[in-house]
Amino acid sequence: MNPQQACRHRILALPGSLRRDSYNRKLLAASVHSAPGNLRIRLFDGLGDVAMFNEDMESTNPHAGVARLREAVAGADGLLIATPEYNQSIPGVVKNAIDWLSRPLPEDILAGKPVAILGASTGRWGTRLAQAAVRQTLTATEAQVMPVPMLFVRDAEQVFDGDGVLRDAGISESLHAFLLAFSDWIDLMGTRRAAIAA
């Protein structure tokens, strides 16, 4: 195995919108292409199959959609969450997924997991409030959320072409820098975990 393969990170990308033509899913699709060579990004398209959180269901048979989500997240070295903004906050789809992933204690699979948040909206502020809400929620799970850089994609309908391809050079550049920083963040969190364990 060469050194490049050895430090390869498996990233699970969660689009926080179920909409077929979601700009957030397009942003994650663009991430797959603009990722540095050591990041392997896989898009998870199963959030629509995750039942609404119900604490009664935790102790019974786990719902198949929830089990798939948990397994995918547990097997990833990092999570990339692209969130839309709904009514100036976190969309229910994203919150529901995080609530499931945070339970049952003490098997919180988000604890210590490196996470990066980005988002696209058709509004002027590019999901600033939604990202802040996702960040706050993840704090409760002890996920390791990358503090900077942040990526807010505003006026999303002008950023992608008719085929859904990211055409804005400035955002493409920012996305690449964002993913490079995420790769460094995962390395840093790994070093920190090793130091704590030693």
Ligand SMILES: Cc1cc2nc3c(=O)[nH]c(=O)nc-3n(C[C@H](O)[C@H](O)[C@H](O)COP(=O)(O)O)c2cc1C
């Ligand atoms: C229920 C709802 C509430 C919304 N609220 C906001 C908002 O507060 N701020 C904003 O910038 N855009 C808002 N939007 C517009 C979304 O940014 C836009 O629909 C975006 O395309 C959603 O992301 P998606 O393309 O990934 O589905 C809202 C859209 C919906 C459906």
